[in-house]
Amino acid sequence: MAWYDSDSWATAAFAPHLSTIVITLLVAVVLPILLHQFVYKRATPTTLPSFLLLGPSGAGKTAFLTLTERRAVAAAPTHTSTSPLTIQALLPDSFTPESAHFRSPGDPAYERARRFLLVDTPGHGKLRHFATGQLVNPTHVCGIVFVVDAASVAEEAGLNEAAEYLHDVLLSLQKRYTNAKTSKGPREIPVLVAANKLDLFTALPPHLVKIALEKAVSDVRKSRAKGLKDSGVAMGGEDDGVDEEREWLGGGGEGPFEFRQMDEVGTSVVVKGGNVLGGDGADVRGWLEWIAEQL
Amino acid sequence: MLDTFEILTTSGVVLWSRTYAPIGPNIINSLIRDVFIEERIPPQSEDTGQKPTYRKEGYTLKWTTAKDLGLIFVAVYQSLVHLTWIDKLLDNVRALFTGLFGEELRKEHSSLVDCDKFGPYFDRQIQELERTSDGSASAPNVKLTPPSSSNDSAGEEPPLLPALQKPQRPLYDTSADSTPVPTPDTSRPTTPAQSHLVTAKARPGGKLSRRDRKKATAVSSAPASSGDEASTKRKASGKSAAKKNRTWGEFGAEEDDPSMVLDYSQADARDSTSETETLEEIKPETWGRKTGKGQFVLKDLDEEMDAIIAGQNAERQSSVGSSGIVGSSLGAIGGLFRNVVGGKTLTKEDLAKPLRGMEEHLLKKNVAREAAVRLCEGVERDLVGLKTGSFTTIESTIRTSMEKALTKILTPTSSLDLLREIQTVNSSGRPYVLSIVGVNGVGKSTNLSKIAFFLLQNHHRVLIAAADTFRSGAVEQLRVHVKNLKELSKREGGEVDIFEKGYGKDAANIAADAVTFASKNSFNVVLIDTAGRRHNDQRLMSSLEKFGKLANPDKILMVGEALVGSDSVAQARNFNNSFGPGRGLDGFVISKCDTVGDMVGTLVSMVHATGIPVVFLGVGQHYADLRGLNVGSVCRLLMS
Numbered sequence: 001m002a003w004y005d006s007d008s009w010a011t012a013a014f015a016p017h018l019s020t021i022v023i024t025l026l027v028a029v030v031l032p033i034l035l036h037q038f039v040y041k042r043a044t045p046t047t048l049p050s051f052l053l054l055g056p057s058g059a060g061k062t063a064f065l066t067l068t069e070r071r072a073v074a075a076a077p078t079h080t081s082t083s084p085l086t087i088q089a090l091l092p093d094s095f096t097p098e099s100a101h102f103r104s105p106g107d108p109a110y111e112r113a114r115r116f117l118l119v120d121t122p123g124h125g126k127l128r129h130f131a132t133g134q135l136v137n138p139t140h141v142c143g144i145v146f147v148v149d150a151a152s153v154a155e156e157a158g159l160n161e162a163a164e165y166l167h168d169v170l171l172s173l174q175k176r177y178t179n180a181k182t183s184k185g186p187r188e189i190p191v192l193v194a195a196n197k198l199d200l201f202t203a204l205p206p207h208l209v210k211i212a213l214e215k216a217v218s219d220v221r222k223s224r225a226k227g228l229k230d231s232g233v234a235m236g237g238e239d240d241g242v243d244e245e246r247e248w249l250g251g252g253g254e255g256p257f258e259f260r261q262m263d264e265v266g267t268s269v270v271v272k273g274g275n276v277l278g279g280d281g282a283d284v285r286g287w288l289e290w291i292a293e294q295l
Numbered sequence: 296m297l298d299t300f301e302i303l304t305t306s307g308v309v310l311w312s313r314t315y316a317p318i319g320p321n322i323i324n325s326l327i328r329d330v331f332i333e334e335r336i337p338p339q340s341e342d343t344g345q346k347p348t349y350r351k352e353g354y355t356l357k358w359t360t361a362k363d364l365g366l367i368f369v370a371v372y373q374s375l376v377h378l379t380w381i382d383k384l385l386d387n388v389r390a391l392f393t394g395l396f397g398e399e400l401r402k403e404h405s406s407l408v409d410c411d412k413f414g415p416y417f418d419r420q421i422q423e424l425e426r427t428s429d430g431s432a433s434a435p436n437v438k439l440t441p442p443s444s445s446n447d448s449a450g451e452e453p454p455l456l457p458a459l460q461k462p463q464r465p466l467y468d469t470s471a472d473s474t475p476v477p478t479p480d481t482s483r484p485t486t487p488a489q490s491h492l493v494t495a496k497a498r499p500g501g502k503l504s505r506r507d508r509k510k511a512t513a514v515s516s517a518p519a520s521s522g523d524e525a526s527t528k529r530k531a532s533g534k535s536a537a538k539k540n541r542t543w544g545e546f547g548a549e550e551d552d553p554s555m556v557l558d559y560s561q562a563d564a565r566d567s568t569s570e571t572e573t574l575e576e577i578k579p580e581t582w583g584r585k586t587g588k589g590q591f592v593l594k595d596l597d598e599e600m601d602a603i604i605a606g607q608n609a610e611r612q613s614s615v616g617s618s619g620i621v622g623s624s625l626g627a628i629g630g631l632f633r634n635v636v637g638g639k640t641l642t643k644e645d646l647a648k649p650l651r652g653m654e655e656h657l658l659k660k661n662v663a664r665e666a667a668v669r670l671c672e673g674v675e676r677d678l679v680g681l682k683t684g685s686f687t688t689i690e691s692t693i694r695t696s697m698e699k700a701l702t703k704i705l706t707p708t709s710s711l712d713l714l715r716e717i718q719t720v721n722s723s724g725r726p727y728v729l730s731i732v733g734v735n736g737v738g739k740s741t742n743l744s745k746i747a748f749f750l751l752q753n754h755h756r757v758l759i760a761a762a763d764t765f766r767s768g769a770v771e772q773l774r775v776h777v778k779n780l781k782e783l784s785k786r787e788g789g790e791v792d793i794f795e796k797g798y799g800k801d802a803a804n805i806a807a808d809a810v811t812f813a814s815k816n817s818f819n820v821v822l823i824d825t826a827g828r829r830h831n832d833q834r835l836m837s838s839l840e841k842f843g844k845l846a847n848p849d850k851i852l853m854v855g856e857a858l859v860g861s862d863s864v865a866q867a868r869n870f871n872n873s874f875g876p877g878r879g880l881d882g883f884v885i886s887k888c889d890t891v892g893d894m895v896g897t898l899v900s901m902v903h904a905t906g907i908p909v910v911f912l913g914v915g916q917h918y919a920d921l922r923g924l925n926v927g928s929v930c931r932l933l934m935s
């Protein structure tokens with residue numbers, strides 16, 4: 001039966017049959033609806049934007065989280081965390097989310113835009129896998145708050161620990177960018193280095209924290225470059241190729257590292273000071289402003 | 296006496312705390328670090344009936360956990376005092392707290408739990424436990440049953456009463472308080488009977504019931520509502536009117552003025568009693584009235600508490616031994632179903648079989664039996680009482696948990712950057728000293744040369760000290776290595792030499808001499824090779840202590856063979872303990888990793904026995920065959 005026969009499918013499709021009309025109508029009505037739903041679903045995020053709290057142990061991540069959740073009231077006392085914690089927080093009234101600048105405060109979308117998730121992770125060396133696990137596939141992460149203790153950064157050991165952790169975080173962000181398949185690159189994930197505990201007498205001011213961290217991260221990068229390859233390799237045999245290609249943080253690994261170099265790989269790094277506790281109350285305005293900018 | 300009691304979540308937020316004498320936050324932090332994270336103190340199983348203890352800076356800490364809710368209950372007291380009732384307190388508080396706030400705690404995306412009203416429950420518990428342990432005339436479990444006539448009025452009361460916050464309790468009396476010191480006898484459970492009579496008369500509907508009389512003669516548990524208490528109460532409330540809200544200080548909940556500990560508890564209680572009343576509105580009369588009714592409310596609280604505790608205990612019981620004859624078949628089907636779909640509460644029995652499978656699997660990977668058993672026990676401890684997630688089987692839950700445990704064990708606490716350490720030590724003007732120990736024939740000299748090669752590549756000036764003065768041929772072997780390295784270092788940069796004194800001399804002295812020689816001749820790294828020794832050879836092992844003292848290495852690495860099986864645990868432990876108190880190994884070098892395929896269990900055994908990280912892996916015959924440890928891939932190998 002050829003396609004031009006009177007009862008072939010092509011003839012039927014163009015003939016004024018009732019069934020043809022019904023099918024056509026159905027397609028004409030249902031398709032836009034489906035399309036709309038699909039697009040709409042994609043456009044409005046079903047989950048809230050989340051911010052990851054990273055940083056060495058004792059930096060004040062959990063303290064900041066409780067402060068944000070309790071809003072204005074003092075932070076709860078905290079101890080070393082052993083498990084991650086996610087809370088839903090609302091931006092205080094004095095901050096306006098970037099995406100909601102032109103909305104009126106009564107708008108429900110305005111309210112929705114103020115809401116975000118804050119994900120606290122344990123900072124102890126043995127428990128960083130919670131944090132690194134989040135970094136592997138950061139779908140909803142729209143910012144990273146790396147909390148450091150500005151007082152402990154003044155000492156060698158504290159500085160090195162913070163710098164090593166920060167180096168690893170930045171490197172995995174860079175890898176995410178360079179390994180991306182699309183030419184546009186993945187969505188940017190900005191990093192805020194929150195220099196905490198500025199209420200303490202021994203704390204370094206934020207600009208010095210920045211300088212100290214940049215220098216220490218360069219050192220880490222240098223010693224990583226010289227260090228031994230990681231293994232796993234040669235034991236299982238098959239994963240030999242994994243670390244064939246090692247990546248260096250920042251432009252090719254030459255010269256001193258600066259946070260500015262991270263802009264090229266879609267990660268802006270800013271340092272802001274603050275304190276979660278302290279005699280004259282908490283001061284985390286700078287950090288919340290930053291969060292508001294990302295929302 | 297009890298110094299502090301805290302209820303905190305595993306995520307580190309203190310939900311509720313009661314401080315009698317402030318302690319630094321570092322005490323509980325180090326409990327968390329040493330016990331929960333690094334597992335330095337082997338966690339005792341709670342089955343033994345005794346709660347585990349942890350000592351730090353003169354304090355004793357006891358704790359218990361509610362795993363499904365992620366809660367930790369910690370009691371801190373001075374090691375000097377002996378408190379027998381802490382175990383019971385922990386159990387009761389756990390039951391109460393989970394019973395009262397379980398729902399709130401399960402809320403997602405929130406760490407806020409309003410548990411201000413927990414104060415009176417806690418105080419009541421302490422009171423009762425102290426009384427029972429006092430061993431005085433009191434019967435162990437005097438029930439407070441007030442006259443039924445006033446039950447109705449009691450029902451309207453919020454479940455607490457000011458009388459509970461007895462300011463004159465000795466617990467609070469740690470500081471010199473401004474409150475006029477009440478007569479000491481009111482603070483004891485052995486309150487004179489007559490004071491109770493006074494209260495009884497003062498009570499509304501003040502008939503003295505039979506029960507009341509009985510209570511008055513038996514030594515009542517409720518020191519509440521005594522005559523002189525009413526006066527103190529009034530004073531206290533007068534003061535409290537000027538009180539501010541509670542502030543969260545560094546040590547938990549505490550008032551601005553630490554000397555006002557007494558009032559702190561009242562403020563706490565008041566917050567919850569009268570949510571509608573603001574602080575200023577509380578008048579002495581109100582207090583008095585409430586005090587008058589105190590006992591009835593107290594009874595309510597007691598009953599409620601008993602009910603909650605009983606309920607929680609029953610729940611625990613049922614979850615432990617749920618298998619009854621009744622409806623067993625139905626239960627079995629449901630259990631099977633849940634096993635597939637998830638959402639099953641795990642019991643010991645459920646876990647037993649898959650865990651045995653997991654243990655076998657680990658043994659096959661050459662993990663020593665001791666380590667495998669302990670790992671499985673840890674996983675069991677983690678999982679019993681938990682619900683499996685949706686669509687996860689028990690097996691996969693165990694797998695994930697085991698993977699986590701392995702990652703945690705193998706990940707070092709702080710980074711192991713040798714080059715950076717050398718830099719730091721050198722900048723203080725002395726050479727960095729690294730020494731290597733181990734049993735015979737594991738490849739000490741070979742791995743030492745590999746490390747030397749690595750350092751040469753980084754342009755260090757390395758001195759190799761031949762402190763193996765025991766085995767013939769050892770010095771010659773090192774000499775060959777050094778010759779090869781010199782050859783190589785021409786290309787790589789850096790400089791290497793050997794320090795030798797022949798055989799038969801004392802190794803510790805040679806090592807010390809080598810260090811002096813190095814600092815004179817501007818070598819910046821000294822690598823000391825030592826004689827291999829059996830870890831159960833007392834004589835040779837004891838010489839290590841002197842070696843450690845004289846040579847005082849910055850780092851002592853032990854070389855262990857990947858091939859060695861169950862012996863690895865004993866090896867690691869004995870070497871770790873051989874340097875005397877205050878000094879141990881700093882890391883392991885696992886040699887011959889290339890020969891074992893995926894049976895890398897030795898790594899786990901050694902780390903598990905000592906808590907000391909693996910620094911290097913030897914993966915071949917060449918000088919360049921030295922690697923750092925990649926925790927992820929080792930875990931993958933172990934679980935495959």
Ligand SMILES: Nc1nc2c(ncn2[C@@H]2O[C@H](COP(=O)(O)OP(=O)(O)OP(=O)(O)O)[C@@H](O)[C@H]2O)c(=O)[nH]1
Nearest residue numbers: 057058059060061062063078081123197275276277
């Ligand atoms: N002086 C001062 N102390 C602070 C500040 N922020 C936090 N702290 C204290 O620092 C300690 C550690 O804070 P946490 O929030 O528990 O630290 P963390 O970053 O969550 O640490 P981990 O959970 O171990 O990763 C707590 O005792 C806080 O009270 C601050 O701004 N100033």
Ligand SMILES: [Mg+2]
Nearest residue numbers: 062080081307
């Ligand atoms: Mg924390």
